Amino acid sequence: MIPVQLTLKNFLSYRDATLDFGGLHTACICGSNGAGKSSLLEAITWAIWGESRAAAEDDVIHSGAKEVRVDFTFQTNHQKYRVIRTRMRGGTSVLEFQIETPSGFRPLTGKGVRATQDVILQHIKLDYDTFINSAYLRQGRADEFMLKRPTERKEILAELLKLTLYDELEEKAKDASKQFKFRVEELERSLENIQVQLQQRQTTEAQRAELEGELNQLQQVQALDNIQLQSLQVVQHQRQNWEQQLSFVKQQYQNLTQDSDRLGQETAAVRSQLADLDQILNQEIDIKQGYSHYQFLVSQEEEFSAKFEQHSRATTLKQQKQQQLVKQIQDIERQLQQAEAQLSALEQQEREIQQTLTKSGEVDAALSQLNAARQHLQHLDQLQMQVNPLLQQKINLQSHIDRAHASLVARIEQLQSTEGQLQGQHRRQPQLQQAVMEVAVQIEELEKKRVYLQRVQEKGQERRHFIERLQAHQRDYERILGELEQKLQMLQNPNAICPLCERPLDEHHWNRVVEKTQSEYQDTQGQFWVVREQMAVSDREIQVLRQEYREISQLLSGYDSLREHRGQLAAQLQATSEIQQQLQQIAVEREHLERSLQAGDYAPEKQAELKQLDQYLHQLNYNEQDHALARSEVERWRWAEIKQGQIKDAIKRQTQLAAKKPELQGNIAQFQLQIQQLQINSQLAREIADLEQQIAEMGYSSEQHNQLRQAVRQGQSWQMRYQQLLSAQQQYPQLQIKLQELQEGITARLADAQKFAQQIEQIVEQLEATANPAAQIQALEQKLAIRRRQLDEKIGQLGRLQQLAHQLETLQGQYEQQQQELQTCKRQQRVYQELAQAFGKNGIQALMIENVLPQLEAETNQLLSRLSANQLHVQFVTQKSGKSGRNSKKNTKLIDTLDILIADAKGTRAYETYSGGEAFRINFAIRLALARLLAQRAGSALQLLIVDEGFGTQDAEGCDRLIAAINAIASDFACILTVTHMPHLKEAFQARIEVTKTQQGSQLHLLI
Template identity: 30%
Template sequence: RQGRADEFTVKTAAERKRVLGDILGLDRWTIYEERAKERLRTIQAEAEAIELRLREIESELAHRSEYEMELDSAQKSIEELGAALQEAQTAYQQIETARTEFRHAEAQIAEIGRRVARAERELTALAEERVAQQKRLTEHEGLLAQADEVEAGYAAYQQAVEQEQTLGAKLHQSVELNERRVALEAQLAEARHRIEIKREVAAQRVAELESRLPDDTLLTKYEEVQAQLAHLTQLAESREAARDDRARIAEEQAELRTRNESLKAEMNALKEKIELLEQAEAECPLCAQPLSDEHRIELQARLQAKGQAMGNTYRANQAAAQELTGRARALEMQIAESDRTLRDTQALQRRAAALTERIERGEQAAEELKVAQTKLNQAERQLEEHGSEVRAKLAQILAQAEKLGYDAAAHEAARQAVAAGQVFAERKARLSAARTSVKEERETLARLAENEQRARKQMEAEQVRRTELEQKAGELEEQLQEAAAVEAELQRVRGEEAAARQRLGAAQQRLEACKALDRQQADKQKRRDELATEKSIHDELRIAFSVQGVPAMIIEAAVPEIEAEANRLLARMTGGCMHLRFDTQRETQAGEVRETLEIKIADELGTRPYENYSGGEKFRVNFAIRIALSKLLARRAGAQLQTLVIDEGFGTQDARGRERLVEAINAIQDDFARVLVVTHIDELRDAFPARIEVSKAPSGSTVMVL
């Protein structure tokens, strides 16, 4: 802030007070004022919102009497509609009872209709059964009249049955013998066929095994393939050895290249040393000392000999590397040729495996051939032995069939007689049944007549009951014609009663809302009062924080102190010829008093504004004000100024002014721990007891403390 003293003096009177406030650090009061204003704006906005809400609450509470009237009206409507609703519900209940009875009557009528239909079906069934029973009784009575004829025919039928059974037994034995004969013949044929098949299979197996025996051609091929495989095995081993040699040669080549690279680097280094030695005034590459011509030539010869030896080694390594490259190419060709030859190894191995398998199968076939030949001989012997035994059993069966003496013609005649007498067997069975069931059928016929009469009476009673129910259902249907009107009346009364209850609930809700609004109104009014109190406090704070408040008081207190200190210093510098005064108020042409901060300076010529003085005079005024401001700020901060720096402050002063400025500096030097004066005026060198001279030279500035 000290650097703004010039700004304080050069500004206009209207702006000088603001600048002084900035120098004194009064800008914080502007922040406080803005915060107070911001809080006032917030309070004002909240107060306006509260006033708006209070007006809305008052507008809503004005309808409370209407809500109370609506509540009373709704309660009366509910009471009046209660009786009407009770009557409508009673009438509706009667309609529902009639509807239930009507449905019950319809169900009973339908059930009676089903029972009547069932009774009609039962009567029809009883009549049909009575007719069928009468028919059976008539048939049985007719059979009883033909009893003698039926008995005679039945006796002839029994005799024919006995004859047919005797011949049937013989037929059964004949069939069994024939089946045994056929079975033996089939067994003989099957055994012969099975043995022939076994013999044929054995013969085919013998022929197959004979064809699988190894011959001389197969053995010769097998030996040739084995010899070729042995040659390929040796070739593969030779290829692996060549690959090992090639890898070893590659390692040797890499080692030779590494040696030559190292030799090349060393030879280049020797070449540089030799070139350095060839230069005039050469130095020793080891000790960096000058060399004599003799010593240089000797050292140069040793380095050249060493370089030549390295060159010989380098060329020998190159020749060896070229030789290894030739050997590597030869090995590559050998490996490639071996790879081409060894491509047929797998095919040859498969061929050898196939030949080996064929030879092994031939050796196995030789063993199996002996077994197959034995089985073929056994099959031929079984075929010769089996036929004689089966033919003996077949001859025995044919003899038994001839002894039985079965006559097929007589058996057929007996069958026809049995078929012709079958009618009498059936008539005999019906006759026996008629003798036992005639009495029962007559009783059943009488019982059917009684059941038919009872079913008819029951059907007539059901029809009478159905007529009564249909009459009652008609009466109930007439009563149900009023159901729509009754239901409509009930719905109307229910709707009106529900609407009344809805109005009652709405009125109650509105009145409860009014109670809540009463509480909200009290809270809002309380908050409004609190905001009014807070607003008055912040109004006072806003005024206190404004430029007319605390900052003005601080400036009013600081101005006399600055003025006194500045005049004290100015009197020392001018010998009491100059005096300044700060005017903080001025009267306008309208007679009003305004805040200002004018600097009035008085000298032997009178009182004039700051702007009317020369540069040297202004500097002395600025210097005095600056020192006064610095001391004021230090005192306000609870500290003490330690250093005073005056940079080029003498250029605008005349000789007398410079003397007085030096005197002023010397006069105030006890107020500071050190005073630094920066100047280019030579005559001021001896004005102070100590100095630091800075001299500028081509190589840079130098500093000297004197």
């Protein structure tokens, strides 16, 4: 991937910026810390992969902006592409992908951001993780690979090489192997059960033939009985028709009788209503007179209600006018009170100003004292400005001398402590040798225990599988015993039939069937108890194995700690050989430091400078106490200035108050006059008087109105009686007609009832002359039902036998199919077991790492030779012995690791002992070699290299070598970008991209 152009809008620290990479081969991105150098590179990763250092997606948006947009054009595989990624704050992202054609850029964007991202990865053949671990050496992560432990380092290399895919494949292969194993066991159990069931085929065929003959005989007898039953049912049906007709006629007779009684009751009720209406019609004259008087009272009450409404409106309006008048008067009274309060406050201020002006003489005398004190303080301030830097210098010198003294004392104490520790370690050398031997013996014993523990575990698994098979046999025997018990119970019935063919048994056959069933039951029960005994024995064996497993596991709990302790002891033993030489060096250094501390000749320059400084301070004769007294004297007379300002303010305020007092007095008089006018001559006062006159002229009396309302309420009963009179005049002729109709209905129903009574007598005579066949039908139906149940049982038995035969045929095909499936599952299980081993850590992964590391080591050393002038060399070690120490008698198996051995002119030593510049050159070489390797495995050439802040740990010579190395490998890359904040390094690059931070955001300047 070769960058062509980058355009930013509101990305991190940038608002609007465009960078054209055309013509740039090796360029430096320079600027101060925080200017936005790394943000420029983050924009590339965010545009292509949507990844950046921001914790949240909206964090990439510039502060205060609502939208971010990055437009990145790049070239890969001789083809130019363009990626545009935008995002709204709080919204979603939009991703566009385009390819350059002769007619311009053509879109390759998919349906959605995820689909477009997949299209981008297909074209560039480089994901985000591979990019940041290959082409992009990010800030602060140069030594990330080296600082990991060897085992973690190998895991990181496996992740970078995408070997984690094989871990997933291993898990899938193990899962598939387990599934096929379970399927094999399931098929074996199923085949055993099917084989047992297939042994019943011949017996089933014989039973079905015998059952079909018995079923034909029963069906012929059943057909004859059905014919006889049908003839009897015809006779019974005719008798039932007569009975139903009798019941219908009786019901009609009863209904007519009930209707006659009901009509008689209705006739009595109508006559009672006619009598009530006669009473109301006789009072017609009195009701009409009372109703006329009620209407007159209602008209009088309506007139008084109209007057009441006019009176209420006038009264309400009068109250509103009175409230408005009172409110206006209250407003003016408040203004009057405020003016009187202001006048009172003004007079009080005049009295206070007069008291202040009487103290002007005393203030003038105090001001002269204040000026003298300030002149003296000014002289002491000037003297202090000369003394303060000297005092600070004195403190610094004394602090430096004290630190030198403390450093000597601390170094002596450290040497004494180290000497005591080394002497103690030196005395412990024989003990360490003995301890190493003892720990080695213990570890050897525990390793034997580990082997035995594995055998115990395998034995336990074998016993558990055996118990599972026994449990399956136990379930089969329990089922068989249940069936045999059910047969024996059936044979206890005196009319028992054969359990197999369901034919009646004579005494001889019954005895033979019982003996055979009991013998089979005893044999099965014996086998059942044998299985139970085997299960009990196996359970006891598993309990013993579990107890033994727990005991051995408890013994092996300290195995890892013993191995670690053995390594620690070996390291301590190796270190004791150099202790004697270290003790001699410590003794010489401690004696020299003690002599220097006793003589006091440490930091001689600082002590001489301190002595000269003390003499000069004595000549200046500055005293901090006098300075403090002078400051307090100034503070004591400072009140005079405050009082002088108060006097000036009082004179100014006195003039202002004298001009304001007549105005307030005039306002008070005007407010008093306004109140009097409102109470007598205002428009509201006149309107209130007119309303009072209108109310008096209305002549409305609430007492008369209430009496009239009471009379109306009492006369309401005449309105109800008048309504009853009108209703009675309307209902009276209707009730007379209804009474005549009821009398005619009663006469007609009595005649119909007499006819139905004659029909009932005729039907009863016919029923007595016909015989009832119900008993014969019931007996015959019972016989048919018993035979029908027998037929149903026979048909059900035949169906079960036919279904069983069909099932046995199906089982035969299933048996053959499962045998083939069993062979296939066994083959698949073996295949997936081998695949799991191949995909494991010791399979393809280990082989790939072993194949990759020589290439990585050669590439690293080639680059490192350029960076260190052939002074540094690295070696990758992937395995080491599990044993350590001098007295180890034998080696265990090799341990997987990824140690990096670094050698220089002095020999091989640890990574931590190298300087910062050397460590970075080592990291840079390894990272760059790893970058080439990852890019090659990703299927794309490494054309872009980004080094973010790689010069900070280098000295001048190291920086020159690093720049020379970058220039030396420049031909291998299409574009190299380096990032630094060190100003003197930017001159080493012909092309520079300067980044500056301004109020409008970060700005770019390209210098070629």
